[in-house]
Amino acid sequence: MTTNTLVAKIWSFCDTLRDDGLGYGDYLEQLTYLLFLKMADENKTQYNLPEGFDWKSLKGKEKGDLSEQYKDILKKLAESGGMLNKIFEGAQNKIHDSAKLKKLINLIGEENWTNKDVDIKGEIYESLLQKNAENSGAGQYFTPRAVIKAMVNCIQPQVGETIADPSCGTGGFFLGALEYLHGKKLSDKAKETIRVDTFHGWEIEKSTARLCLMNLFLHGVGDLIKTPEIDVTDSLRVIPENKVKIVLANPPFGKSSSDIPSNDEKHNNKEGYIYRPDFWITTSNKQLAFLQHIITLLDENGRAAVVLPDNVLFEGGAGETIRKRLLDELNLHTILRLPTGIFYAQGVKANVLFFEKTEGKDQHKTNEVWYYDYRTNIRHTPKKNPLRYEHLEDFVKCYHADNQDLRKETFNEKENPEGRWRKFTYDNLISRDKTNLDITWLKDENLIDLENLPEPDTLIDEIIENIQSSLESFKTIRDSLN
16 A cells, blocks of 8 residues: 555544544544554564553454543553653543544554554654644644755754754654665664754644654654653743754744743743843744744754744844844854745745854854745645755755855846845845845746736735735734834
8 A cells, every 4th residue: 555545544534533523633643642552563572562551452452442441551651651651641542432443443453564664654654744734724834844855955964963943843854854864874873873862852732742752753763761852841941051063943933922032131030031041132023032042052063944934034123133143143154035835824934044153253153145045936835836855956956065165156147137046245234224134136027027927816825925924924013012
């Protein structure tokens, strides 16, 4: 059975369970538990579960006793310590109809999961996570895999480097880094380092953190004793003690946090504030707060690739202060302008910022910022024309991860005015009003070619996206004023 067929088969059963009030996220969580039990049964030497609280005991139950047995298994595993505790802590049976639970168990039981290679299992699980993003409204935070792959291929993580994500969700960036590392020839020691000492994430939602752990587990990270560090907390509340070499992240978009991160000492222990003396400036803008937090996470010579909305590039006040200090105190060397229509939530306009901490006492660490505009005159939709990695391959080639000194502009005002790869010097940028980094130079074909307008539905979609994007920007400004 192909991966797509298997995903469709398992996911279609969700519609049956929705009649019982089970949402997409709940269904995915129950799949997480059952997949774990099935895989442990297939490889008992690696996963030694308590006797009588395993897949065999679940599979052997009749419909009438099944729901209670499943509930007892979840409770027992939550009390077993190690990764079992992390995955099953607080787990509940939300499929109360034993007949439907039995049918789902039979669906999962038809496949031998550990006989498939790890990538196939991971692909199946990732497909289910993507289905959840498409259907649950969480798609705004689900970073397209093509974007993750491009970011990772530019950052080029190495064995032994710690990789962090302060808003890790279900672990998409970790899996992208894992795929890159597994593409190399690795010693057993290197594999062990990747498996237990590489990844550190923070996730505010406990159920999402659980999915992240299982996602990593399905890709061979961690075991029943040693687990990757996935902390269930708001990472903005955590002043980092141990710095990391790499940050890959897509912080949550949307309105400001209920508590405002502040570097003002008078806000220490004051209700409504998170005291962050390591921040540059107080801000209620969640994206600007996360950007500052990511900077504090980085070790010397650490590097980051972060997805951020357009307002981070142009917003005044705290935004202007942060952009100036980012240019002065770090090397912000690259900005990738992402196209609209790649997130499942409409109206999201985002960029990837690439920067690094560098040593030295230069007056400013950024000398020039290279822009790649993959937005102007580009149109993608999640279903009809999804973004694929090959769409970003030219950017990765221009990025020159191995030697950035070899970069060459494709833009030339006379010879190639449509070139998407262009650099701007520090002096160019710092002289712009409010140090506005929201820059484009390409002509929008839709605005000038009136005889060849796009199809009406495309125009309508673009209008909706622009209106929604503007509304989000106004909400952010309103929250900042409040």
